[in-house]
Amino acid sequence: MSSFRFAVNVTPKPGILDPQGRAVEGSLGHLGIEGVSAVRVGRRVELTVDARDEASARTIVERLASELLSNPLIESYAVETLAAASSTVGAAGEA
């Protein structure tokens, strides 16, 4: 068994109302920033999976992402493989 570290990025699907994104966008003027648009706020989940190989680890993550971490009606997700170095659980800096 080896450990594999992944990130799942969940974002609202195109066309889905994203009031958080709109609120962020609305605040940009207060920072004096111009030319930023289409802000979408999502969520990122990082996790470690113990499995035989990366392919089987990824299968588990895909299931988790589609059944729990995202709602397919309103959100899409993308799975990202993280470098092994970042897989140290409770690494310094993680408060």
Place this chain on the structure above:
Amino acid sequence: MPVRVGVVVFPGSNCDRDTIHGLAVAGAEPVELWHEQASLEGVAAVILPGGFAYGDYLRAGVIARFSPVMRSIGDFARDGGLVLGICNGFQVLAEAGLVPGALLRNRSLRFAGRDVSIVAERRDTPFTRAIDTPGPLRMPVAHGEGCYYADETTLDALERDGAVLFRYVRPDGTRAEPGDPANPNGSLRAIAGVVNAAGNVAGLMPHPERASEAILGSVDGLGILRSLVESAAERAAGTRPVGVGSR
């Protein structure tokens, strides 16, 4: 003998006691169902009450969906059992795919806690048949994620099939236009509640149990609880098929 109606208690449910009280007022014998139990104890109907099940972490309702009691309720619903989700309970049903659509963050980004007016678009369902108020029903909402969403094709199908059970309206009963404060969360087509295609599972964001006694300022919600209790009693007695199906 009063009919037994279950009220699920998740960690974070906070309307379970009110719902139990409202059910007793409506003539039922309420039965608490703990989230870790798989047995539904032979109840004739189930209510998923409001609150913040499992802290509403990740998305409102999603973690509750995987609890032992919800697996049993899924089977119960597929067998035609009557299930009503109120507020957070509606979010749980939507996440579980037992009713169509999803509940998004309120368009205003603010928690909406106030009285609203809704109309029952159908009064021939197990959830609305005993409503005897002629006009709109007045009852509170209390939620941060109640903006009903489904894609346009699904919305058209819901309207066509009579799946839109409750809609937000102005106090005079006229339709809440987009952006109208009568629609407290920006729900598409002002949808406040829906019923599944089989007609036995429904969810709504407003709180009928908080409007079930005169001392609470409104009894308009009692008709919804009474509808469920009457339908459950008939089911228990085996005198009438459950659900009305879609039109």
